[in-house]
Amino acid sequence: MAEKVLIIEDNVTFRGILSMMLQRQGYEVISADKGINGLQRATQDQPNIIILDLSLPDINGVEVLSTLKATPETSHIPVIICTAAVDQALREEVLKRGAEELFDKPVVPSILLLVLNKLSGHKKSHHAIQPAMILAA
Secondary structure (H helix, E strand, C coil): CCCEEEEECCCHHHHHHHHHHHHHCCCEEEEECCHHHHHHHHHHHCCCEEEECCCCCCCCHHHHHHHHHHCCCCCCCCEEEEECCCCHHHHHHHHHCCCCEEEECCECHHHHHHHHHHHHCCCCCCCCCCCCCCECC
16 A cells, blocks of 8 residues: 655645645645645545645645644544745754654755655665756745
């Protein structure tokens, strides 16, 4: 069975490109475009990993992260933050609240995949990622 990744991201383009890239690497991808939907999908679908944007239209991503980590059904799921405009204080806050890693957008896919593969135990796919490829929001 494929490792399941939940992407909570409101930017349709970034979400679509990231979904496509992860599917090519053998991940099963589910997604949500709002924080409340993401919380529901996390509880319902029990993904192996969550990729979370902090700038969501309904709930701040830091609140989503805090809720995920405070909820027994989702507290064990590793969360990777991918967001724009990250400063040191925000980085420290999300890591303190339980995020495994934080990436600034644009995201370098090969680095994101290394972290995903490490967290999930996912075996490397046969589909190569171009090192120069960058995912931008």
